Amino acid sequence: MKPPDYRTPRIGTDSDAQEAKLLQAWETAPGLKGFFSSVDHKEIGIRYIVTAFLFLVLGGIEALVMRLQLAGPNLSLLTPEQYNQLFSTHGMTMIFLYASPILSGFSNYLWPLLLGSRDMAFPRANALSYWIYLAAGLFLYAGFLSGNGPNDGWFNYVPYALRQYNPGLNQDFYSLGMVLLGISTTIGAANFIVTAFRTRAPGMSINRLPIMIWGTLTANAANLIVVPAVSLAFFLLWMDRQFGTHFFDVAGGGQPLLWQHLFWIFGHPWVYAIVLPAMGMASDALPVFCRRPLVGYSLVALSTVATMILGFGVWVHHMFATGLPGLGLAFFSGASIVITVPSAVAVFAWLATIWLGRPVITTAFLFFSSMILLFVIGGVSGFMTASVPVDWQLTDTYFVVAHLHYVLIGINVFPVVGAAYFWIPKMSGRMLDERLGRWNFWTMFLGFNLAFLPMHLTGLLGMPRRVYTYGEGMGWDTLNLITSIGSFVFAVGLLLFFLNVWKSLRSGAAAGPNPWDAPTLEWAVSSPPPPYNFAVIPTVASRHPLWEDRLDEEGAVSSIERGMLLDNGKETIATTAVDAVPDMVLEMPEDSFAPVLLAAGAAVLFVGLLLKMWLIAGCGAGVAALAMLNWLWPRRELREREASP
Amino acid sequence: MSLAPLGYLDAAGQRARSVLPLTWFTLIVATVVCIVIAVLLWMAIRRARANGGQAETRSIPVERGGNGIRWISVGLLVSAVPLLVTLVWTMVALASVSGPPAHPGLTLDVTAHQWWWEVRYDAAEPSETFATANEIHVPVDVPVLVRLHGGDVIHSFWVPKLSGKTDAIPGQTNLSWMQAEQPGRYRGQCAEFCGWQHANMSFEVVAESKADFARWRAAQLQPAPEPITPAQERGQSLVQYRCGLCHQVRGTSAGAVSAPDLTHLMSRRTIAAGRLLNNPGNLIGWIQDPQGIKPGTQMPDQYLSARQLADVQAYLVLLR
Numbered sequence: 032m033k034p035p036d037y038r039t040p041r042i043g044t045d046s047d048a049q050e051a052k053l054l055q056a057w058e059t060a061p062g063l064k065g066f067f068s069s070v071d072h073k074e075i076g077i078r079y080i081v082t083a084f085l086f087l088v089l090g091g092i093e094a095l096v097m098r099l100q101l102a103g104p105n106l107s108l109l110t111p112e113q114y115n116q117l118f119s120t121h122g123m124t125m126i127f128l129y130a131s132p133i134l135s136g137f138s139n140y141l142w143p144l145l146l147g148s149r150d151m152a153f154p155r156a157n158a159l160s161y162w163i164y165l166a167a168g169l170f171l172y173a174g175f176l177s178g179n180g181p182n183d184g185w186f187n188y189v190p191y192a193l194r195q196y197n198p199g200l201n202q203d204f205y206s207l208g209m210v211l212l213g214i215s216t217t218i219g220a221a222n223f224i225v226t227a228f229r230t231r232a233p234g235m236s237i238n239r240l241p242i243m244i245w246g247t248l249t250a251n252a253a254n255l256i257v258v259p260a261v262s263l264a265f266f267l268l269w270m271d272r273q274f275g276t277h278f279f280d281v282a283g284g285g286q287p288l289l290w291q292h293l294f295w296i297f298g299h300p301w302v303y304a305i306v307l308p309a310m311g312m313a314s315d316a317l318p319v320f321c322r323r324p325l326v327g328y329s330l331v332a333l334s335t336v337a338t339m340i341l342g343f344g345v346w347v348h349h350m351f352a353t354g355l356p357g358l359g360l361a362f363f364s365g366a367s368i369v370i371t372v373p374s375a376v377a378v379f380a381w382l383a384t385i386w387l388g389r390p391v392i393t394t395a396f397l398f399f400s401s402m403i404l405l406f407v408i409g410g411v412s413g414f415m416t417a418s419v420p421v422d423w424q425l426t427d428t429y430f431v432v433a434h435l436h437y438v439l440i441g442i443n444v445f446p447v448v449g450a451a452y453f454w455i456p457k458m459s460g461r462m463l464d465e466r467l468g469r470w471n472f473w474t475m476f477l478g479f480n481l482a483f484l485p486m487h488l489t490g491l492l493g494m495p496r497r498v499y500t501y502g503e504g505m506g507w508d509t510l511n512l513i514t515s516i517g518s519f520v521f522a523v524g525l526l527l528f529f530l531n532v533w534k535s536l537r538s539g540a541a542a543g544p545n546p547w548d549a550p551t552l553e554w555a556v557s558s559p560p561p562p563y564n565f566a567v568i569p570t571v572a573s574r575h576p577l578w579e580d581r582l583d584e585e586g587a588v589s590s591i592e593r594g595m596l597l598d599n600g601k602e603t604i605a606t607t608a609v610d611a612v613p614d615m616v617l618e619m620p621e622d623s624f625a626p627v628l629l630a631a632g633a634a635v636l637f638v639g640l641l642l643k644m645w646l647i648a649g650c651g652a653g654v655a656a657l658a659m660l661n662w663l664w665p666r667r668e669l670r671e672r673e674a675s676p
Numbered sequence: 677m678s679l680a681p682l683g684y685l686d687a688a689g690q691r692a693r694s695v696l697p698l699t700w701f702t703l704i705v706a707t708v709v710c711i712v713i714a715v716l717l718w719m720a721i722r723r724a725r726a727n728g729g730q731a732e733t734r735s736i737p738v739e740r741g742g743n744g745i746r747w748i749s750v751g752l753l754v755s756a757v758p759l760l761v762t763l764v765w766t767m768v769a770l771a772s773v774s775g776p777p778a779h780p781g782l783t784l785d786v787t788a789h790q791w792w793w794e795v796r797y798d799a800a801e802p803s804e805t806f807a808t809a810n811e812i813h814v815p816v817d818v819p820v821l822v823r824l825h826g827g828d829v830i831h832s833f834w835v836p837k838l839s840g841k842t843d844a845i846p847g848q849t850n851l852s853w854m855q856a857e858q859p860g861r862y863r864g865q866c867a868e869f870c871g872w873q874h875a876n877m878s879f880e881v882v883a884e885s886k887a888d889f890a891r892w893r894a895a896q897l898q899p900a901p902e903p904i905t906p907a908q909e910r911g912q913s914l915v916q917y918r919c920g921l922c923h924q925v926r927g928t929s930a931g932a933v934s935a936p937d938l939t940h941l942m943s944r945r946t947i948a949a950g951r952l953l954n955n956p957g958n959l960i961g962w963i964q965d966p967q968g969i970k971p972g973t974q975m976p977d978q979y980l981s982a983r984q985l986a987d988v989q990a991y992l993v994l995l996r
Contacts, residue, residue, distance in 0.1 A: 111872040111971050184869055190846055191829040191871055281847035322736045326744035352841040354850035357774045361767055368763050375755050376748055383747035385720040391733045392724045407713045411706035418766040420695040420773050421702055423840025424684040427867040493682025493836050495867050498875035506680035548734040581738045
């Protein structure tokens with residue numbers, strides 16, 4: 032291997048010749064070849080977004096069917112097993128296949144643009160992460176569509192998940208699918224972390240990062256630590272089921288609570304991982320519409336990290352009723368109450384930003400600002416469940432269902448739709464319709480609150496979670512009917528969103544590079560951005576490169592049109608981790624079929640494992656090994672070996 | 677709230693009652709916080725009017741504005757007060773309700789099964805020990821210790837008016853306790869997902885005066901009444917052959933313990949873990965079609981003739 036490339040890049044200005052040269056190096060081939068081989072972060076980001084939204088629709092349909100069953104007492108639209116598979120698949124879909132991947136999608140698309148770079152640090156790993164996510168999604172849904180969906184909730188408690196009580200393939204699909212998905216999440220997390228620390232534009236020191244980068248970085252640092260716990264748990268479950276090990280089986284000396292610890296030590300940090308990036312989006316977009324910088328940038332960035340650190344110490348609040356000792360419960364109860372403090376920092380920062388700014392009301396602004404209220408409602412109900420004795424009543428009732436939907440819809444779906452209104456013009460070059468946008472927002476907002484605000488009361492009146500039906504005379508009939516109606520209104524609202532996107536792609540107004548007059552680097556390039564993102568690598572001198580002329584940034588002048596040319600093939604710059612001082616030239620890989628082949632091989636391997644057909648598993652492993660060999664073969668263009676003599 | 681049998685905003689037992697003030701406090705704090713934030717947000721957004729309703733961001737100039745850190749510091753200081761109060765109160769409440777009573781007046785062993793509750797009344801004398809199902813009788817004003825066992829998968833024992841949830845987990849014995857304040861029937865429900873009939877896994881706690889409880893207990897200790905009529909005799913033999921593989925009727929050869937004890941079946945208000953009211957009609961309906969009424973229940977369909985059903989019914993209604 033040759034030493035890193037420390038040559039000093041030429042400096043120059045953006046020109047047509049430069050752009051043509053870069054286009055040739057960076058453009059993905061058209062057609063199927065390009066589709067399967069592209070490593071362009073923008074392509075991959077859009078694929079993530081489209082796939083995640085498809086899963087959102089599937090999970091939504093599942094929810095609506097459940098709401099029909101629960102609209103009144105003693106209805107029999109669904110059998111208990113159908114209902115159990117539906118609610119489990121709904122949870123799995125929304126949490127694993129929508130909420131996290133949608134944020135990966137936006138981050139994949141936006142990160143290099145926000146950071147002033149030409150791609151993610153590991154473009155091929157990025158493609159691999161998407162393909163494995165798709166494979167895992169298809170694998171899990173193959174189970175559901177063949178009547179073998181998960182049927183024990185997304186949390187999947189043992190012993191019910193063990194073979195003795197759950198003899199079908201349901202749990203095998205779920206456990207293997209989750210192990211496969213875990214590979215995707217882990218690869219993606221490593222890629223985000225290295226990208227954040229190493230491929231920022233020169234001058235973008237760590238205190239100039241957009242908050243969205245802080246959110247996604249923090250979330251992925253957590254993922255890297257906690258995803259192995261859940262992958263291990265599912266792997267052990269599969270071993271218990273198929274090979275007679277006794278990790279969880281009481282009769283063999285196993286421990287049902289081991290599952291709960293492994294699951295929730297992952298599960299709770301994960302909850303923060305699927306909201307922190309979305310909170311980051313709001314922190315970056317709200318100031319644009321308030322026409323001023325975010326209040327308390329440093330505090331918000333630090334509170335993002337603090338949330339995650341505290342988030343590692345609260346998982347037992349999912350297990351308050353499991354008979355753990357009081358002293359332990361007290362610790363986790365205290366941590367769960369304290370974690371509201373960093374969240375409060377973000378809330379007050381957003382409020383102050385709006386209050387001290389001059390808000391311009393757009394659809395995106397409505398989605399982001401309403402998120403503040405929904406976040407607070409979800410936050411305070413979470414604060415109630417943090418108190419152990421109170422939680423002994425609240426837990427496993429519809430109060431918790433209401434809570435988690437305020438958190439996940441309020442702090443994930445709402446800001447994500449807001450982000451779509453904000454950034455789709457960047458991705459497609461076309462604006463979304465503002466009038467339809469208002470209809471979209473108000474239908475979603477009213478439908479959501481109609482469905483989930485009364486649900487708190489349903490919970491306080493004692494309705495347990497995960498019941499396929501309920502009797503008359505429990506006091507829940509009217510409330511459930513209202514929730515069912517609200518859920519359909521919410522679904523219509525979401526439909527209006529998709530309609531607006533479709534309309535915009537067909538006939539939306541042209542966006543231009545910076546339709547919102549926003550301050551960050553992604554708005555410095557055309558919409559949609561060219562394959563190479565930046566014709567010259569920008570040099571950043573402040574937190575708001577495009578607002579410098581109007582804000583007093585102590586005379587900072589970022590350079591967008593003049594910078595490193597880096598046009599000898601696919602190149603970008605690596606900078607140092609904290610101060611973003613240029614460090615070395617990075618040769619970026621060409622498009623490659625290795626990622627899609629590796630993912631296909633892995634998928635076949637997992638199908639083989641599922642069916643215990645070792646020949647198929649072996650073939651899958653073989654394909655995966657060949658793809659890896661191709662991937663890792665040292666190449667001259669990447670300076671991985673010397674030129675042949 | 678009495679319209680909601682599982683509601684927990686009112687209480688009928690000391691353990692549940694002592695948590696109520698904290699529950700209401702957190703609920704009120706939560707509501708007030710939501711209202712305050714909603715009002716602040718509304719007022720902040722209304723400032724958009726100062727822009728003359730401009731919907732074009734570019735037309736409003738960018739300004740640095742105030743730094744706004746005071747919002748965060750004041751906000752945090754104000755939030756810290758209810759947080760601290762809740763934290764301390766939580767610890768105090770936890771200490772007062774978590775520990776089981778040192779001197780329980782009654783100790784029960786409750787084993788949760790898919791999908792019913794087995795209840796054993798322990799005593800020093802083995803002859804004083806008996807089992808029943810899905811209906812727990814307790815004397816009022818007596819602290820009752822409940823030892824929870826998981827029979828198969830994880831379940832959770834919950835009587836909202838008397839006590840919060842404690843899981844019943846295979847391989848470990850968890851402790852719960854309750855102390856009813858006045859006579860009455862209080863609904864309980866499994867609160868941890870346990871499979872197909874999790875929804876229909878409820879029970880009742882019957883709190884009664886000490887004298888009534890003693891009478892009930894004495895009656896439960898009796899063996900099953902003897903059949904009198906020929907139909908009852910035929911019924912008894914059918915029950916022994918057909919039901920005795922899983923159920924017990926003390927005093928007969930039906931002696932299995934993997935399903936509810938039927939010795940005093942008719943003393944209970946409901947059958948099938950609260951799914952049906954217990955009357956002769958429902959009883960026969962249940963025996964004929966358990967899978968229709970409670971899909972997935974461990975009780976198999978029986979395929980009895982009409983006459984056999986009538987005989988079984990004649991015998992079972994004897995079991996008071």
